[in-house]
Amino acid sequence: METSNLVTASLVVTTILIITPFFVTPKTKDSKRKKKNNLNKEIEIKTYTFGLINQGNNICFLNSVLQSLASLKGLRKYLEKKVESNLSDTKRPVSFALHATLERLNEPLTKQQSFIATDVVLALQANARRLINRQQQDAHELFQLLIQSLGAEEDYDRRPKSLLDLEIIKKLASKDEKITHFVSDRNPLRGLTACRVSCMKCGYCGPIRHITFDNISIPLPSGLPSVPLDVLLKTYAGTDFIDEYNCPHCSLVETLATIENALENAKWTPNDKENELKLEDDRQVIKKALATDVDTDISSQLQLTKLAHVKSTASKHTMFAKLPDVFAIHFSRSIYYQSGWTLKNPCKVKFSDSIDMMKYISGGYLANMPSEPMSSPPSPILSSPMSSPILAGIGASSRRSDIPCEGGNIYTLKSVVVHQGDHRSGHFVTYRRKEDSDIWWRLSDEYVEEVKLKQVLNEEAYMLFYEKAQ
Ligand SMILES: [Zn+2]
Known part of the structure; x- marks a missing residue:
C-alpha cells in the first residue's frame, strides 16, 4: 500500500x-x-x-x-x-x-x-x-x-439506459450477445416476508403484503439467561397481536347499520326526499363494497355519510415468503428503562451450525381466508419456496405452487x-x-x-x- x-x-x-x-x-x-x-x-x-x-x-x-x-x-x-x-x-x-x-x-x-x-x-x-x-x-x-x-x-x-448510446444499440441489435x-x-x-392482518372481532383478513429485507432484527427477551434460536425464529415468523387496529370491514358494517337505522327510523318529510335518496345511494355503495372489496376507498363516493372508524384487536401473521441465500440475523440487545438507562441484554442465544428454514417459510399457497392459517410449510417433495410462483415477486396475493423442489432449505453457519x-x-x-x-x-x-x-x-x-x- x-x-x-x-x-x-x-x-x-x-x-x-x-x-x-x-x-x-x-x-x-x-x-x-x-x-x-x-x-x-x-x-x-x-x-x-x-x-x-x-x-x-x-x-x-x-x-x-x-x-x-x-x-x-x-x-x-x-x-x-x-x-x-x-x-x-x-x-x-x-x-x-x-x-x-x-x-x-x-x-x-x-x-x-x-x-x-x-x-x-x-x-x-x-x-x-x-x-x-x-x-x-x-x-x-x-x-x-x-x-x-x-x-x-x-x-x-x-436506471434506464439511453438509447442514444451507440454501444447499447449495437448490443440490442445483436441476438447472440447478452446485455449483462x-x-x-x-x-x-x-429476502421477502409475507404478512397478513386479521380482525379478531369480525374475522376479516386484510390483503397479504410482502416486505423485502436484507437482515432481520430480533429483540431478545429480558430476564432469561438463554433462548433457543428456533424459538426466536418461530416468534418472528409467527403471530403477533395489534391493538387499535382500524378494521375496514367492521367500519363498513357499523356505517351501514347507522345508515339503515336512519332510513328506517328518521321521520322524512317531502322536503327531505333528496337527502333520503342520497342516503339510499350511500347504502348501496357500502353494500357493494362489503360484497366485493372491503379495502377499496369509497369515501369519495359517499354523498351524505362519513365512514365510521372502528378499532379492534387484530392478529398479525408473518412468514418468510422468500428466503435469501445469505440469512443475516441481528439480535437487539438493548433494554430501555423508563429512568432513561439503557443496558445490554446478556441473554444468550442457543444456535447451531446449521438450521432448516423449512418450518419458518410459507408454502406456495397463501390463504386470505380467516378460517385458514396464512400458509403451511411447503412439502419438501412437492414445492420449493425459492422457485414458487407466489414467491417470485412482490404484490402477488394468493396462488398455488406445484413446482418441483430444487433443493432443501438447510443453511450453514458461516460467521x-x-x-x-x-x-x-x-x-x-x-x-x-x-x-x-x-x-x-x-x-x-x-x-x-x-x-x-x-x-x-x-x-x-x-x-x-x-x-x-x-
Ligand atoms: Zn373487523
Whole structure:
C-alpha cells in the first residue's frame, strides 16, 4: 500500500474515532492469544488468514463486519459479477472496494499478515456523505450502511439506459450477445416476508403484503439467561397481536347499520326526499363494497355519510415468503428503562451450525381466508419456496405452487459477530468459518487464532450469518 494511501486512511480513521465513541475499548487478552498462536505454528501455517488492523483502536465494528462478510460465498459471487460488468467503478465504489477487500481476506497465506481496510473506509465515507447523515455506532449499523450502499449502487444499474448510446444499440441489435449490465443479479442477502392482518372481532383478513429485507432484527427477551434460536425464529415468523387496529370491514358494517337505522327510523318529510335518496345511494355503495372489496376507498363516493372508524384487536401473521441465500440475523440487545438507562441484554442465544428454514417459510399457497392459517410449510417433495410462483415477486396475493423442489432449505453457519463489554463500551470480534471447510477462526482485528466450533456456538452472538448450501 502506498504511503499516501496510508496517510489518507489515517485521516479518515481519525475522523471516525471522533464521531463514533461507541463500543470501543482496548483489547487485553489478544496479546496472550497471539503468544499462544506462536506455540502452535504447525496449525497456523495451514490456517493463516488476514487480520484487519484497527488503527486508532476504534474501527473494530468495521473489521468484524468485513471478516464476517468474507465468509459468505454468495456475496462474493454477487460482488464479482458487479465488478465484471462494464460500468465504471466510479459509479460503484463500495461494490468495488468491498469485493477487493473480501477477496483479499480469502487469500491463502503462509504467515500471519494484516492490513487496513482503507478502500472500504474511503468508499463508505464518500457514500455516507451522499446517503445518510448519521454516524455508524456498531457492527449492525455498519452492516446496514454497507448493504444500503450496495443497494444504491444496484439501483444505479437499474436506471434506464439511453438509447442514444451507440454501444447499447449495437448490443440490442445483436441476438447472440447478452446485455449483462441491463439486469442486476439479486443481492443474496435479500429476502421477502409475507404478512397478513386479521380482525379478531369480525374475522376479516386484510390483503397479504410482502416486505423485502436484507437482515432481520430480533429483540431478545429480558430476564432469561438463554433462548433457543428456533424459538426466536418461530416468534418472528409467527403471530403477533395489534391493538387499535382500524378494521375496514367492521367500519363498513357499523356505517351501514347507522345508515339503515336512519332510513328506517328518521321521520322524512317531502322536503327531505333528496337527502333520503342520497342516503339510499350511500347504502348501496357500502353494500357493494362489503360484497366485493372491503379495502377499496369509497369515501369519495359517499354523498351524505362519513365512514365510521372502528378499532379492534387484530392478529398479525408473518412468514418468510422468500428466503435469501445469505440469512443475516441481528439480535437487539438493548433494554430501555423508563429512568432513561439503557443496558445490554446478556441473554444468550442457543444456535447451531446449521438450521432448516423449512418450518419458518410459507408454502406456495397463501390463504386470505380467516378460517385458514396464512400458509403451511411447503412439502419438501412437492414445492420449493425459492422457485414458487407466489414467491417470485412482490404484490402477488394468493396462488398455488406445484413446482418441483430444487433443493432443501438447510443453511450453514458461516460467521458470528460478538460484542464484548457493556452497552456503553466494548469490543467486536468475529468468528468466521474458512471457506469450504470446518476450520473456524476467531478474528479480533489483527489478531487471529483457530478455534473449535464448540467455542463458537457458546458465544454471546450479536449477529449471525447463515448461508444456504450452494
Ligand atoms: Zn373487523
